[in-house]
Amino acid sequence: MASKFLKVHPSDNVIVALRDQESNAVAEYLGEQYTLPYGVMAKHKFVTEDIDTGGAIIMYGVLVGRATQPIKRGEPITTFNLKHDAHDYSTANRQPYSYTQPDVSKWADRTFNGYHRADGRVGTYNYWLVLPLVFCENRNVLIMKDAFERELGYAQTDLYRRHVHAMLEAYKTGDNSQLKRLETFAEKPDQGQFSERPFPNVDGIKFLTHEGGCGGTRQDANTLCALFAAYAVHPNVAGITVLSLGCQNSELKTLEDEIKKRDPNFDKPFFAFEHQKGTEYSLMSGAIKETFNGLTKINQFEREAAPLSKLSVGLKCGGSDGFSGISANPVLGHLSDLVVGLGGQTLLAEFPELNGVEQELLNRCVTEEKAAKFEKLMRDYAGKAEAVGSAFAFNPSPGNIKDGLITDAIKSAGAAKKGGNAYIADVLNYTERATLPGLHLVCTPGNDVEATTGQTAAGANMILFTTGLGTPTGNPVCPVAKVATNTKLAERMPDVIDFDCGPVVDGSQSIEENAENLLEYVIKAASGELTKAQQLGQDDFIPWKRGVSL
Structure with a gap:
């Protein structure tokens, strides 16, 4: 029979209840008995000894709090009798540490099937990325998302749209039979089922939106560019489309500099479009055309075997x-x-x-x-x-x-x-x-x-x-x-x-x-x-x- 209790570390003065314990239950663990006057819910802890006010609570072998009032043996720790505390730390107080690596021989020849990139890293997916340098372009990104996902087979199922449609029909006709059928269908919704895709080796087109890029500090704008650069060089990303307004703090040049800083030999398809250079139509039609052409190129990548050393988890x-x-x-x-x-x-x-x-x-x-x-x-x-x-x-x-x-x-x-x-x-x-x-x-x-x-x-x-x-x-x-x-x-x-x-x-x-x-x-x-x-x-x-x- 599985244990009902667990002490995580030998030096701990609390025990974890793995199952609910009623008031006045007697807990037996490693030859010791503890009466639990108030009971203890599963996942919660009770103390193994009387703790005075200010006394330390130890779990995982480290200080995790101090008692704000006396806690008797067998009583649970709660927000009423315990406050946060932890030991201080310092590089100057570093102690020797030794570690024995587990035996990994059974995995040595195992592989996964991924996308090999020019920089030596391996992607687990093959995505095209569309991102706005500033929140002003979120709408345009979302318009592109709807157009590409619906036409190229990446859109999610219309389960909830069908729910709304059925409710509308029931409202119009007074017939609730469609709603009943939907309730039955919802037992096993077809999430994750996609239409046929013309680019089978493109796992998806990913459209990012955010609330930054201008109106904040220059630090935040530059950090946003650095973040986008990190995504651009990511092994799961094969190509990038960038929409820029033109006057924002997060400048295109900053993004390009951050990309080069991370990968001086960056050679992925990269298309950038500036809204203030013309009409919305010219921006969107150009972005759609180049993105589509880019998809035809990255569709040429195929999954190949890669050693587990290429995992980054x-x-x-x-x-x-x-x-x-x-x-x-x-x-x-x-x-x-x-x-x-x-x-x-x-x-x-x-x-x-x-x-x-x-x-x-x-x-x-x-x-x-x-x-x-x-x-x-x-x-x-x-x-x-x-x-x-x-x-x-x-x-x-x-x-x-x-x-x-x-x-x-x-x-x-x-x-x-x-x-x-x-x-x-x-x-x-x-x-x-x-x-x-x-x-x-x-x-x-x-x-x-x-x-x-x-x-x-x-x-x-x-x-x-x-x-x-x-x-x-x-x-x-x-x-x-x-x-x-x-x-x-x-x-x-x-x-x-x-x-x-x-x-x-x-x-x-x-x-x-x-x-x-x-x-x-x-x-x-x-x-x-x-x-x-x-x-x-x-x-x-x-x-x-x-x-x-x-």
Whole structure:
């Protein structure tokens, strides 16, 4: 029978309930008995000893909070008796760190089928990208999106349009029979089914929109250009169309300079059009013509075998729960160690959700220089948050707290498990590109879409996104696979969840076994098997705006 409780680290003074426990239940764990006077909900924690006011709460082997009032043995930790706290950190206090790489011999000859690019990287998809340099061009981008997707077979199904049509007909005629048929059909909607495509090797045309490019700081405008440049050189992108108004802060030359900075030999089809040089029709007809011609060229690319060393996997969590740090995140951590062992890249982002585990990460950096960069990025980011009346400690959302993540340090210690145990090869600021094999720390917010947007800019050609509550987040350029922390979620949201780590919670699989199954899934997804987010057309894109509006 699977255990009902778990102590994550030997030095912890809290135990996680894996199932709901009623008031006055007696918990038995490793030969000890604990009476639970108030009961404990699944995913929440109770203390293993009496804790005085100000006493430390330890989980994952690190400080995650301090008691605001006495907590008796067996009582749960809550927002009423616990506040966030974490140990300080410093590059100067780095300690020696050793790591034994897992055996990856069984994967050494495995491949995925991807698109080989001139710069040596391999794309998991073959996309054309259409982007506006300023929000003024969003409308024109969306007009192009409707025209291209409908005519070339990339449009999503009209399921919900049919719902509206049926309701209109029922309203006009008073006949509800069509609505009944739709309710039956909706049991198995045909999401992800597309029309026949004239360009079978073009996986999609991706149209980005945003609210920036002018009216903010020059820093934000330049960062936006850097972000677009990172997407232009991304291995999943084969060609780019840019719409510019002409007078905005985010200048075309800045974008071109940022592209050359990342790839001096950039040779992808690149077409730019300026609205203020003529009429809307001349802008749109030119953009449509060149984009169509570009599609005929990139349709010549075909998938070919590539070693797993060409994988660049983003590690992300969102809608986290009390199981995130004990099932899905450690599974991603072991997968990360496997990919690193095979010579690939992994990218751990969300700096606000590394609050409290900084020292361990500093210890794991391969050089003091990279450790110092991480410390500076963390302190600068935290300082800017505090300057506007916030702090990393405010990070957990109401949903996080309800499902057991009481403090940011608890959330962070569990979130960091996605990075496994490998040495940290490099530290990247926002929009910087990963160029080395190994595990990277990538500076992004914890915000789901801002983080996946940033991980893609760093070069991720696959993102694994763990969730305990369920989130549909995707990305227009990089496939995002949703990894459930628990089986109930996987069964409740099958149209969103790609992979289930619930077997780790119920004890039917080890973390290592589940991670190896997940790697098999990654190979399929990298070879063209659509993720649920892709099937839903979930193309989320939010640039990180770091300045103020002017």
